[in-house]
Amino acid sequence: MCVCVVLIPQFKPQSGTKIFQDTIFQRHNTFSTTAADNHSGEENEEEETISVSFVDKDGEEHHIRVPIGMSMLEAAHENDIELEGACEGSLACSTCHVIVMDMEYYNKLEDPTDEENDMLDLAFGLTETSRLGCQVIASPELDGMRLALPAATRNFAVDGFIPKPH
Numbered sequence: 001m002c003v004c005v006v007l008i009p010q011f012k013p014q015s016g017t018k019i020f021q022d023t024i025f026q027r028h029n030t031f032s033t034t035a036a037d038n039h040s041g042e043e044n045e046e047e048e049t050i051s052v053s054f055v056d057k058d059g060e061e062h063h064i065r066v067p068i069g070m071s072m073l074e075a076a077h078e079n080d081i082e083l084e085g086a087c088e089g090s091l092a093c094s095t096c097h098v099i100v101m102d103m104e105y106y107n108k109l110e111d112p113t114d115e116e117n118d119m120l121d122l123a124f125g126l127t128e129t130s131r132l133g134c135q136v137i138a139s140p141e142l143d144g145m146r147l148a149l150p151a152a153t154r155n156f157a158v159d160g161f162i163p164k165p166h
Helices: 072-078 114-120
Strands: 002-006 027-030 050-054 061-067 095-098 131-132 147-149
Touching: 027 072, 061 072, 114 131
Parallel strands: 050 147
Antiparallel strands: 002 027, 050 061, 095 131, 095 147
16 A cells, blocks of 8 residues: 655745745655554464353343453343443443352452442442453453343333343
């Protein structure tokens, strides 16, 4: 790819200068870019994923594949799992509250930040293994993790509202 930049300042010189009237200066800067090769040499282009299960408030289990690096909130939205996330992952609410069902997986998570703990204090049905789905990021050691969705959330929506991501 080639990008050319042309600067064309036009001016009228003051009397007595050696610059000709309406002189045009042109400057061409050219550079090219190439996409970085991020392949490890393997021909497998599939994204690395882990298996995660969400257990909804009715006890129904939803098994999904989650790409490494994706939050559980994003994964739930991409798979039509009813996890609200009113603030869209900006750590300003507790509506993406999830409960890690196995302590083994809970202990593998990064410790919650003070901001996350502040929001968790507002969550409905808080447990010892509660986390915000927007802060739980898929990593290989979380393969097989099960998350329960609480029976309710504290939000401003009317009863019966089913959240849909934007």
